[in-house]
Amino acid sequence: MPPHRSAPSTAFIDPSRIDAILASAVPDAEDRAFVVRCILGEGPAHHRGVNYVLLRLLGLLVDRLGGADMAALRERGTMPVPMKVPPHLERQGSLMTYPLALPIAPLSELAPAATPEQSAMVECLSDGPPQHALANAAMVWLIGAALDRIGERPPASARTSTRPRTKSSAPPKR
Amino acid sequence: MTQADVELPAGLDQAFGAVAGELGQATSSWLFVRAVARCAGDRAVEGLADTAGPQFVVLDAVARGWLAGVREQVVDPRPVLEAIGSATRLVVVGVEATFLDALVARINPAVKIAMIAHSPFAVDWDRVLDNYGGRVERVDLDTFQHWAGGKSALLTFAYGQNDSRTIVAPLWLRACGADVRAQFRALVGWNVLEAPMNLYPRWLVEVDVDSFTHFVPGT
Amino acid sequence: MQAPQLILPALLVVTLVIQAIWPRYRLLVVLGGAGASCLATSVLGLGHAAQLLSDVPWDVLVILVGLGLVSEVLVESRVFGVMAMRACRWSGADPRKISLLFAVGMYSHGGLVNNLTALLLILPMLLGLYKLVGVTQRYVTWSIGLLLVACNLGGAATPIGDFPAVLLLGGGKMTFTAYLVRALPTTLVGLVILVTLVVYGVRPERGLSKSPVSAAITVDTMTALYRNVRVDRRMLVPAAAALSAMIVAWMTLPADKGATPELICWIGAGAALLVRPSLGERLIRRKVDMEAVLFLLGLFVMVVAVRRSGVFGSVARGLVALPIPPVAQLVVFVLSAGLLTALFSAGPSMASLLEVGDVLARVHPPNAVYVGLALGVCAGSSLFTTAATSGPLAQALTERADLRDAEGRPLRFGFVEFLPVGILSFVVIEAIAIGYCLLAVQRGW
Numbered sequence: 001m002p003p004h005r006s007a008p009s010t011a012f013i014d015p016s017r018i019d020a021i022l023a024s025a026v027p028d029a030e031d032r033a034f035v036v037r038c039i040l041g042e043g044p045a046h047h048r049g050v051n052y053v054l055l056r057l058l059g060l061l062v063d064r065l066g067g068a069d070m071a072a073l074r075e076r077g078t079m080p081v082p083m084k085v086p087p088h089l090e091r092q093g094s095l096m097t098y099p100l101a102l103p104i105a106p107l108s109e110l111a112p113a114a115t116p117e118q119s120a121m122v123e124c125l126s127d128g129p130p131q132h133a134l135a136n137a138a139m140v141w142l143i144g145a146a147l148d149r150i151g152e153r154p155p156a157s158a159r160t161s162t163r164p165r166t167k168s169s170a171p172p173k174r
Numbered sequence: 175m176t177q178a179d180v181e182l183p184a185g186l187d188q189a190f191g192a193v194a195g196e197l198g199q200a201t202s203s204w205l206f207v208r209a210v211a212r213c214a215g216d217r218a219v220e221g222l223a224d225t226a227g228p229q230f231v232v233l234d235a236v237a238r239g240w241l242a243g244v245r246e247q248v249v250d251p252r253p254v255l256e257a258i259g260s261a262t263r264l265v266v267v268g269v270e271a272t273f274l275d276a277l278v279a280r281i282n283p284a285v286k287i288a289m290i291a292h293s294p295f296a297v298d299w300d301r302v303l304d305n306y307g308g309r310v311e312r313v314d315l316d317t318f319q320h321w322a323g324g325k326s327a328l329l330t331f332a333y334g335q336n337d338s339r340t341i342v343a344p345l346w347l348r349a350c351g352a353d354v355r356a357q358f359r360a361l362v363g364w365n366v367l368e369a370p371m372n373l374y375p376r377w378l379v380e381v382d383v384d385s386f387t388h389f390v391p392g393t
Numbered sequence: 394m395q396a397p398q399l400i401l402p403a404l405l406v407v408t409l410v411i412q413a414i415w416p417r418y419r420l421l422v423v424l425g426g427a428g429a430s431c432l433a434t435s436v437l438g439l440g441h442a443a444q445l446l447s448d449v450p451w452d453v454l455v456i457l458v459g460l461g462l463v464s465e466v467l468v469e470s471r472v473f474g475v476m477a478m479r480a481c482r483w484s485g486a487d488p489r490k491i492s493l494l495f496a497v498g499m500y501s502h503g504g505l506v507n508n509l510t511a512l513l514l515i516l517p518m519l520l521g522l523y524k525l526v527g528v529t530q531r532y533v534t535w536s537i538g539l540l541l542v543a544c545n546l547g548g549a550a551t552p553i554g555d556f557p558a559v560l561l562l563g564g565g566k567m568t569f570t571a572y573l574v575r576a577l578p579t580t581l582v583g584l585v586i587l588v589t590l591v592v593y594g595v596r597p598e599r600g601l602s603k604s605p606v607s608a609a610i611t612v613d614t615m616t617a618l619y620r621n622v623r624v625d626r627r628m629l630v631p632a633a634a635a636l637s638a639m640i641v642a643w644m645t646l647p648a649d650k651g652a653t654p655e656l657i658c659w660i661g662a663g664a665a666l667l668v669r670p671s672l673g674e675r676l677i678r679r680k681v682d683m684e685a686v687l688f689l690l691g692l693f694v695m696v697v698a699v700r701r702s703g704v705f706g707s708v709a710r711g712l713v714a715l716p717i718p719p720v721a722q723l724v725v726f727v728l729s730a731g732l733l734t735a736l737f738s739a740g741p742s743m744a745s746l747l748e749v750g751d752v753l754a755r756v757h758p759p760n761a762v763y764v765g766l767a768l769g770v771c772a773g774s775s776l777f778t779t780a781a782t783s784g785p786l787a788q789a790l791t792e793r794a795d796l797r798d799a800e801g802r803p804l805r806f807g808f809v810e811f812l813p814v815g816i817l818s819f820v821v822i823e824a825i826a827i828g829y830c831l832l833a834v835q836r837g838w
Contacts (some may be wrong), residue, residue, distance in 0.1 A: 031324060034359035037387065042356050083357045089320040096323045096357070101329045130356035183604035184799035185527040192524035193614050205617060209609040218606065271617065296794070298517065304471060305621040 007045040013052045015040050018138075021059040022100070024070040025141045031099030035134055038098070043131035051135040058142035068145030076105035077113070081126045081133050102126055103136040106144035179266065180210065182210070182218050187226040190233060195295025196302055198270030198331065199377070200366040203236035204247050216241060231373040232333055239369025246370060248392060251277040257362045257388035258285070261327035265290065265318050265358070266310070267350070268343040269302065270331045270366050277329075279311055288313045288321055292345055294377060315348060322357035333367040333378060340365065340383050341375045350385075361385070364390035397437045397702035399440055402444070404430050404709075405695045409737045413779065420684060423691035426827035430698035439701040448697040452655035453556075453563035457507075458681055459662035460553050462673075463636055464506035465680045466665045469672060470629035471622055473502065473514045478619040484612035492536040493588060495519060496543040500584050503547020504554040504577075505636070508783045509682070511544055516787060520794035525611040528601060533796065533804045535597035538814030541783055542775045543584060546703040546822070549771035552643070556689070557743040557770045562643070562654050564747070564756075566763050569643035569654070575764045575838060580771070585826040587818060624762045628668065635665035649815070652806060685782075689740055696744040705745070709752030723757055723830045726750070727769040731823050734773025743770050761833035768826030775818040778811045826833070 019036050026032040039051045062068045078101035078145060087095055104113060109118035125136040175272040186206070194202045206226075210218045219237050227234030249272055258264060264281070266274060266289045278287065289312045291299040303312055313321060328350060332340040340363060350361060383389045399638045408426030412419040431442040467473070480498055484490035495515065502511040519540070523533065548555025552562040561567050592598065639661035646652035666673030699705065712722055726749070734742040746766055754762045778784030791806040798804055832838065 028260075030359065033387075034324065038356045042352065083322055083324075084353075085319045085322050085357060089317060091320060091323070099324045101361075123204075181604065183527050183602045183607045185524075185797070186606075186610075188797055189525045189527065189610060189614075190519050191605075193618070197614075197617055201617070202614075203611050206610060209613050210606055213605045213609045271620075275621075297523075301474065301622065305619075307621065307623070346781075352662060 008043050008049060010049045010052075011042055015048060017059070018052065018055050021055060021142070022138060024068060025074075025138065026100050026137050029100065035098060035100045035138075038130040039133075039134050039138065043129055047129075047131050047135075051131060055135065055138055055142070058139055058146070058174060062142050062149070065146055065149035067149075068142065070141060070145060072148065073103045073105055073141065073144050076103070078103050079122050079126070081137050083130070098130070098137075100134055100141075103141055103144050106140050106147055109147065118126055166169050182214065182221045182225065186222060187229050190226055190230055191295060194230065194377075195293040195297040196269065196271075197230035198268070198272070198274075198366075199230065200236065200247075200333065201270050201272045203230070203233040204272070206233060207237050207240050209241075211240065221384070228373065229376060231371050231375050231378070232367060234373055235334065235367055235369045235371045238372065242369070244369055246273065249273055249276045250392070251280050253390045253392075254362060254364050255280060256325045257390060258329070258360060261325050261360055262284065263321050263323060263326040263351075264288070265313065265321050265326065265328050267328060267330040267346050269293065269297075272364050273331060273364060274306075274310075278306060286321075287311065288318065290315055290318050290345065290349060292348075294344075315345070318349065318353065319357060322354070324359055326358045327360035327362060328354070328358045329362045329364060332365045332389070332392075333375070334364040334369070334371050335365055335383060335389075336370065338383050339380050340389065341371065341378045341380050344379045347379060347381070359387075361387045363389045365390060367382070368392070395702075397433075397439055398704050398707065400433055400437070401439075401695075401699045401702040402704050404433060405699050405741075408695060409741050413737065416779075416785065420687055420691075423688050427691035427694035430695045434698045434701060438544065439698070443814050445607060445694050445697050445701075448700075449690065449693040450560070450563055452653065453560050453693075455655040456553070456559050456563050456658045456687055457556065457689070458686060459658035460508070460559070461507055461682055462662050462676055463632060463639075463665050464510045465676045466628060466632040466668070466672075466704040467506065467636075468514060469676075470632065472624045472629050473511075474518065475619065475622060475624050477515055477518050477621070478615055480608055481522055481615045482612060486522075486608040486615075488528065488532060488536075488601050489592060489596070491519075491522065491526070492539060492597060493592050495536075496539045496584070496588055496592075499540050500543040500547040500550070500580075503544040504551040507682075508548050508555055509786060510780065511547075512541075512783050512786055512790075516540070516790050517794070520791060520796060522611065522615070524794070525614055526601070526607050528606075528796070528804070529798050530802075530804050530810070531599070532597040532601060533751060533791070533806055534810045535595055535814060537787055537791065538811050538818075539587065539591050539804050540815065540821065541778075541781075541787055541811075542822075544586060544783060545771050545774045545781065546580045546584050547588075549767050550577045552576075553640075555739070555771075557739055557767050560743055560747060561767060565654075566747070566751075567760060568648075569640070570743055571760060572764065572767075573644075575760060575833070576767060579764070579768060579825055579829045583768075583822050586825070587821050590817065590821070591814075601770045608666045628672075631668040632639075632665045636662045638664075657767060689744075692741055692744055696741075696748065699745070700748050705748035706752055709749040712749065713756055714755065719722055719757060720831060720834050722753070723765060723834065724827050725759060726753060726762070727826050727830060728767045728823065730766050730769030731773040731776070731819060733825075734770045735776040735819070736773075738782075739770050739774045740781050742773065744765075746770075758834055758837065760838055761830050763831040764833070765826055768822060768829060772822035772826060773817050775822055776815045778806075778808050778815070784811065 015036050019032055022032055026035055030157050040048050080097035080101050083096040107121050126133045207219055210222050219240055223234050223237035243307055254277055262285055264285055264287045291312045292315045299312060303310055330342055330346045332342050404426060408422055412422040431445055434440050480494040484494050499511060549558060552558045552569050639657055642657045643654055715722055730746050750762050751767050774781040788807050796804040
């Protein structure tokens with residue numbers, strides 16, 4: 001019988017970091033606390049750890065690219081991330097959705113909007129337990145913000161040359 | 175007949191069980207303790223704890239607390255209202271009449287409130303809800319998820335706190351499973367018992383305080 | 394005796410016996426018996442099923458359903474629960490006063506709402522009260538027993554209280570007022586005698602501990618349980634107004650001009666339900682006692698079939714031909730009503746004996762015959778727990794409550810426990826019924 005493995009330690013998880021990362025994606029503090037709890041506080045330990053690590057890394061990426069403009073991303077459309085209650089208990093007329101929606105603009109890089117392909121992508125991203133669905137949504141926000149930043153940069157040919165200079169004839173200063 | 179001469183009648187445990195489900199164990203305990211103290215004095219309160227306490231540990235705790243000088247029940251819904259925050263739907267798990275009355279009186283009228291009609295005791299749920307004049311709706315254990323959502327909160331009553339552990343009705347564990355935890359934004363525990371429990375919590379179960387998003391100490 | 398006069402009554406009796414032995418299958422049995430009666434009458438040339446169905450007193454069924462729905466509207470207003478709670482507080486949790494107040498209350502309710510509705514409302518609360526007060530088997534037997542009998546008396550007090558009286562009203566045997574002014578005082582006398590005998594003679598509360606602690610806990614608890622429960626006047630006032638209007642209409646409007654009792658009931662019940670249409674629709678869908686309606690329908694079909702055989706007329710003629718004074722014939726009739734009801738329950742007995750009563754009413758004062766019959770049926774309903782549906786219901790509710798005495802022994806309310814109460818009640822009510830008949834004949838009431 002293989003030795004029993006204990007769950008990995010998640011002592012490294014600091015919810016306040018993720019809360020800060022998602023601040024502009026979910027402006028309301030109570031809503032954001034709920035989202036952060038679902039991503040980092042529910043589900044198996046390794047899911048929680050993975051979510052934290054990947055969101056932190058993406059957060060760092062976005063910061064180094066100059067920060068996230070979530071408002072612009074939001075304006076280009078979002079899809080709700082639904083709660084998976086039993087179908088007969090769903091409230092008609094107002095879906096039971098999480099306060100963190102899924103931005104559509106980044107997915108349009110992969111498939112045109114309002115196509116079956118994109119719909120299938122949305123479904124895949126928002127399926128599964130809440131810690132998966134919400135972490136996916138948060139990552140798409142961050143990836144989308146990063147793509148926007150990269151998209152704002154001028155093309156490589158228009159940028160100042162970075163080729164190393166040729167050697168000068170002047171001797172080096174002592 | 176003086177207070178000292180009044181003996182406790184037999185069958186008080188049966189009497190307590192008849193109302194604990196409908197008023198809540200803490201509310202019923204305070205009612206019984208006050209009535210016994212009024213009619214028969216503190217010695218009879220001790221007798222009440224000795225006879226009915228082993229079966230109803232909340233009653234034991236309230237009675238012993240009374241004997242230790244805790245003569246008033248602390249009922250302050252304000253921290254609970256803060257914990258609920260901007261939730262627009264509240265599902266109450268368990269019954270504690272005194273506390274729920276205070277909460278319902280102060281909560282935003284726009285907040286819709288429901289109560290899960292499930293109890294190990296016999297309860298006239300129509301009568302329980304009639305006391306709220308339509309303000310509280312009835313839901314069942316298998317349908318309360320209809321009230322889930324990003325603006326929904328769950329509330330239950332806790333009976334004392336011991337370090338990181340507290341005691342709640344088993345209904346909380348039935349209701350607040352792993353799936354439900356991620357469908358309600360706030361999971362609030364409201365401690366309604368000041369005095370600690372000394373006996374094994376029959377009718378109740380121990381959980382971590384951390385399992386709540388907000389734990390209101392109540393004192 | 395011809396074949397129909399043997400077969401059809403036999404079908405009726407066998408059906409009633411089987412449904413009494415196996416009450417779990419009573420609907421199946423009674424409806425099966427009705428089908429067999431239709432087949433028998435058809436084969437015997439006494440009439441087809443359509444003819445039997447056209448003879449069914451549909452007006453009685455309409456009245457029962459209508460009054461039942463009005464009762465449910467009153468229930469929704471919470472008036473009965475609030476009144477019961479106030480009775481408890483007035484009693485100060487004194488067991489003797491509880492018995493007295495609830496018996497009087499059930500008599501009053503029984504005259505307006507059907508017995509089952511009244512019992513379903515009051516008994517669970519009363520059983521909860523008993524748990525708080527702490528009671529003995531003796532107390533449970535006599536107090537719940539008195540409650541049932543008071544309910545039966547209340548049902549017989551008015552033409553709308555219970556099925557036997559409704560049958561008289563619906564069938565046009567007596568006017569509303571004529572029945573009320575005779576039955577109400579008579580049943581009231583019966584109630585006073587029984588309450589006096591039980592509360593002050595038997596004294597069920599003997600042996601109960603009269604602890605002030607129990608009383609304090611009981612009163613405080615009842616107050617807490619009903620702390621914010623209020624009567625919904627928006628439901629109570631229109632329903633009460635509709636019921637009052639119906640009573641006035643029954644008393645004043647001439648049935649021969651079209652204002653028949655069932656029409657008045659239909660319109661009155663409809664008005665009560667229209668106060669809150671969504672609730673009215675819900676009550677109609679969920680609260681109509683279809684079990685009682687189907688049971689009575691099956692029963693009426695069988696009784697109509699037996700009537701066509703001529704048996705009832707023969708029985709009545711036999712009774713009239715007995716070599717005893719006319720008043721004694723009436724006494725025999727009333728006693729028979731009581732005993733048959735005790736064995737076969739109120740519905741079948743009343744429906745069958747009314748046919749006999751119609752013949753007797755040609756030679757005796759009709760009011761004496763019909764009121765005597767109703768009171769005899771009331772006495773029979775009070776003899777055994779099985780004689781009326783309220784008995785088994787009370788038994789089931791008591792068992793479900795898991796009531797125990799101070800030593801932890803379970804307390805029951807069943808056939809055996811109720812017997813002493815039943816015998817006393819039967820004797821008293823039959824005596825009252827016979828006394829009424831004698832007075833009625835003598836004074837021409």
